[in-house]
Structure formats: C-alpha cells, structure tokens
C-alpha cells in the first residue's frame with residue numbers, strides 16, 4: 287500500500303543513499319498511475335503541479351519539489367519507466383512550473399499493483415501513521431521517564447537502573463532524561479585537600495538520589511569564576527532530577543579565606559561535608575603530590591623541617607593546611623555545626639561503608655551504600671567499587687593519583703610533627719565535638 291502513495295515517495299530525501307529505495311517506490315507509483323482511472327490521474331497530476339519548482343536539466347528525468355519546512359527534495363526516477371511508459375516532463379520555464387504528461391501504455395504485467403480505493407485514503411493513511419507514531423513515541427518517553435524516576439523498572443543498563451544495584455551509570459542516565467536540569471548544589475564537599483574528598487564524591491555518585499559534579503568547580507575560591515555569578519556556577523553543575531541532591535567538591539574551599547562567607551551568601555542553610563585525615567598523613571600526601579609533579583624535589587624531611595631552626599617549617603603551605611582548627615573557625619562563623627558533617631578520612635580508607643553510612647544519614651538519603659558496594663583491591667591497597675552492569679562484573683578503583691606510595695619518613699621527624707599538631711588537634715576536636723584517634 288505504501289508504495290503506491292506518492293506522498294511516500296516525496297518523503298524520501300534525494301540523497302544518493304536512498305536513491306534506489308525511491309526508485310523502487312516510484313516504480314510502483316508510476317505503475318499505479320497508469321492503472322488509475324483518468325480522474326485519478328488528474329488528481330495526481332494536480333498534486334504534482336502544485337508542488338514543482340525548477341526543472342533540473344542536469345538530471346533530465348528527475349525534478350525537485352519543495353519540502354515542508356522549505357528544504358528541497360528530489361523525486362527521482364520519473365525515468366524509471368520513462369521511454370516505455372510515460373512522456374518525459376516538459377518544462378514551461380517562464381512559469382517555473384513543470385507539467386508532467388503521462389502516456390498510458392498497455393500493461394503487460396500479469397498482476398497489476400494493488401491500488402488504494404481513493405487518493406485521499408492514501409493521504410489519510412500516511413498522516414494517520416505519522417500521528418500514531420508520534421503519540422506512541424511520546425507515551426513511551428513519558429512511561430520510561432516516570433519508570434526511571436520511580437526506580438521501578440529493572441532494565442539494567444539500557445534505560446534505567448534499579449537503585450538497589452548501584453552502578454556508576456546513574457549520572458549518565460540522568461543527563462539523558464528530558465526532565466533533568468542543573469541546579470545550585472544542595473551540598474558541597476569543602477575539603478580537606480588530600481583527606482579523601484574524591485573517594486567520598488565517587489561513593490556518593492553510586493547513590494541514585496545524588497548527582498555529582500564531575501570536576502572540581504573552583505567557583506568560590508577563584509575570583510575570576512566567582513565574578514561570573516551564580517548562573518555560571520549553576521551551569522557547572524551536573525544534570526539532576528527533582529528528587530536528587532546535587533553535590534560538588536572543591537577541597538581548596540576549606541582553606542581559602544573568602545569562601546565561607548561567599549557560600550553563606552549563596553545559601554546559608556546549605557549542607558557541607560569536610561573530610562579530615564590524621565594531619566601528618568595528610569601532610570605527607572600533600573608532599574607526595576607536589577613531588578610527583580617535579581623532577582628534583584627536596585625530601586619530605588627537607589621540606590617540613592627548617593634546617594636553620596630545626597623547627598617545623600610553617601612556610602611550607604601543606605604544613606599549615608593540617609592545622610584544621612584555624613580554618614574550621616572561619617566556617618563556624620557562617621554555618622552552624624550541624625550543617626557541617628566531618629568525615630573521618632582514615633576510617634574512610636579502612637571502612638568506607640561505615641563512613642558513607644554516616645554521610646547518607648547526614649544528607650537524609652536512604653541507605654543504599656553497603657559493605658557489598660566495595661571490594662578490597664590488594665594491588666591498589668584500597669577499597670574499590672564493585673560494579674555489575676551491562677559491561678559485566680568488574681571493579682572500579684580511584685585513579686592512580688589517589689593512593690600513591692608514601693615515602694619512609696624519619697621517625698624523629700614524624701614524632702616532631704605529631705607533637706607540633708597535638709594542641710591544634712585538640713582545638714579542632716572541641717570545635718566539632720568529636721575526637722579522632724590521631725596520636
């Protein structure tokens with residue numbers, strides 16, 4: 287039926303790729319015209335006459351007709367039957383109208399093509415099909431979206447995923463949802479550098495009710511970014527659905543003077559997460575990161591101990607950054623303590639599920655992250671994520687820059703550093719109403 291409808295022919299764009307398809311349709315169509323009553327032939331003729339534009343002399347046996355939306359399409363292969371079945375088109379250039387004359391020839395095909403009862407039924411059929419298709423497609427999109435939102439449709443990996451089986455694809459799916467949008471964060475992981483902020487973010491990414499920013503945004507600590515305003519900031523956020531929390535992490539926020547005030551100005555009731563780690567280990571981690579970027583870097587001991595005074599070298603920035611209470615003081619001037627959740631970065635390494643359980647509680651999330659989410663990777667020496675999705679069972683560890691090998695440190699220097707941080711640690715414990723096992 288479709289082959290005898292000229293509107294189907296016109297639906298093909300005139301690229302060489304579809305030419306053969308058009309040709310075969312056209313063939314049936316021309317056969318059909320031949321077999322129609324003369325009045326029907328008139329009808330087709332008038333339909334064609336309303337649409338033609340210039341005759342394409344380069345392709346003598348084809349012409350172009352304007353498409354809907356103003357694009358041009360070819361109707362190929364009036365020549366399919368040209369010599370045998372029809373007179374070739376004649377052109378009246380002054381009118382820019384092409385007239386097609388058909389010369390019926392005896393039908394020697396024993397089984398003539400099946401024709402529609404009327405021309406309008408052909409037209410209605412194609413419109414009906416289009417409308418039906420659009421309605422079905424729209425219903426399918428709404429159904430899939432709602433199913434995904436409710437987490438009730440278990441089509442692992444293809445369209446939506448069961449929230450009980452965390453895999454790292456939630457963000458990608460969210461991005462593709464027509465209902466996804468970018469909003470300012472509900473929670474920010476503000477630091478501390480080298481304490482495990484990436485691990486917390488990556489684990490949170492597993493949660494179906496969370497959307498995380500893929501990179502450190504550096505909005506509040508960078509004056510150029512900050513000067514671009516909150517709209518700019520919002521555009522850096524991941525796409526999220528209405529029920530999801532948006533979370534970004536930029537560990538540089540914790541130490542940067544103006545940041546607490548700036549964040550409070552944006553949203554004074556926002557939730558904040560700060561990951562802390564035993565200060566000396568954090569210091570070593572910072573040192574290792576700096577050393578990894580340079581060819582000839584002094585030893586850890588040379589960097590952290592002032593050779594003139596034999597005191598801890600406070601001019602080495604990472605040393606000061608482990609004095610958490612100094613920075614926490616600034617945050618507590620702008621936020622209540624119950625808005626700030628402190629993650630134990632050392633426990634996060636040893637028992638990530640425990641610390642993440644607390645994070646979920648703080649964020650008001652259903653508990654989805656469990657012991658089963660993790661697997662210990664002996665080669666890496668850290669917990670990694672267990673994934674089981676359409677790519678199969680596998681583990682995903684943090685990148686190579688996380689979990690670097692630390693140098694052997696002179697025990698005397700270690701002792702000196704621990705002594706140096708002791709009173710600062712106590713002040714921090716008082717601030718956050720919690721003690722950590724930092725010797």
Ligand SMILES: Nc1ncnc2c1ncn2[C@@H]1O[C@H](COP(=O)(O)OS(=O)(=O)O)[C@@H](OP(=O)(O)O)[C@H]1O
Pocket residue numbers: 478479480481482483484485537570571572574634635668669670683684687688689690
């Ligand atoms: N699962 C897992 N895998 C690898 N690494 C882990 C993990 N959990 C916590 N950590 C610790 O995270 C430390 C890096 O901290 P950050 O992500 O905050 O670093 S950064 O400030 O964003 O660069 C990183 O510090 P280094 O060990 O010094 O590399 C790790 O000790």
